[in-house]
Amino acid sequence: MHVVITGANRGIGKALADHYRAEGHDVTGTARCGSAQVVLDVTDPDHHTDMAKALGDRPVDLLICNAGVYLDKGQSIDGYPVEMWDQSFATNVTGVFLTVQALLPNLRAARGRIVIQSSTMASHTRAPGGSYIYRASKAAVLNLGRNLATDLRADGIAVGIYHPGWVQTEMGGTRAEITVDEAVSGLVERFDALSLENTGCFANWDGRPHAY
Template identity: 55%
Template sequence: MTILITGANRGIGKGLADEWRKAGSDVIGTARSEPGMEPLDVAEPDSISALGKRLEGSPVSTLVCNAGILMDRHDQLDNGYPPELWAQHFQVNVTGVFLTIQALLPNLRLAVANGGHPKIAIISSKLGSQASAGGGRYIYRASKAAALNLGRNLAIDLREQGIAVGIYHPGWVATDMGGSNAEVSVEQSVDGLRRQIDNLTLAETGCFRAWDGQDIPF
């Protein structure tokens, strides 16, 4: 069983990679530039295409789209949120997710052909839920809402191919992105997310779920 995780050099991605390896899984961790890791910059289409070519013919049982950015936490409505920041967030948090999935679809289909039940896990956020509107962080919220919508629609199209899709909220986690005041430790989030992803089936494809198993309104 081969698991591929984007953004696996730190935080949640690294935690998931470490835990799955401890459980005996073959894990491919990607990062933009990190010794010993598979090179991948999800903001660069050519980098994503190159990854797909390097992995040609290798089944992937689980694809975790974890790489993401949050850069607008301090922007103000009156004079913040410049256009280039919108472009950066959507390139990484949405387009990068889609292109990575697209590039690795042959690998996921190979897992089906080999009798497996492959799955895609998209790390989004409850801040992308319309039911959780709280103001601020407009770009991050919009990009995570788009990632949620992407996952929901992929679940429809990939169900007949035997590939399940889950969208997950990792919690407010004490990482470089989440900050030191976060409510959930990396260890708690990783343990919960791994459990949710491991248990994902076609019967639940398209789910939007928190790290602790709670369903989140869209």
């Protein structure tokens, strides 16, 4: 199986890449830094073109859109500068679409699966306030994933949207509820179960359906 993972240089993305490599799968990891297999700033269309050229006609069985930012943590209501909105949506939403768009021929060749990492903070049923940019961007990418699931069904491509949990990473912090290993173990099970039968799902890392 050929797995492509964006944001594979740290946190959950790196742990997922390590897991799939240990299982013997072919993994292409991307990141903005030069140490990645494929250098990809998901906000840069030229980088997506270069990535597609680098992969050529290699089928992609599983695309994990993991790259994301949480820039507005701790912002007060009189903050949230426009540039922060622009950067966050460019990474968390547009970047996901550009990645899918660039690799669509490869995904079609494999009748592959697309995983989008969203968040419980995307749910309209949970509105405790704050983190407006992150919440809005994750809600937007949830909507994107649901609509991609509809449009790509005819190509045999399943799309799943997942909340990875509150994970002990640089983004999640040390007080988070679960370890990276716990998150990865649960997520891999979810990805394995993704099919056209449940395409468009929004689920937690542990398998519980997530409220939209």
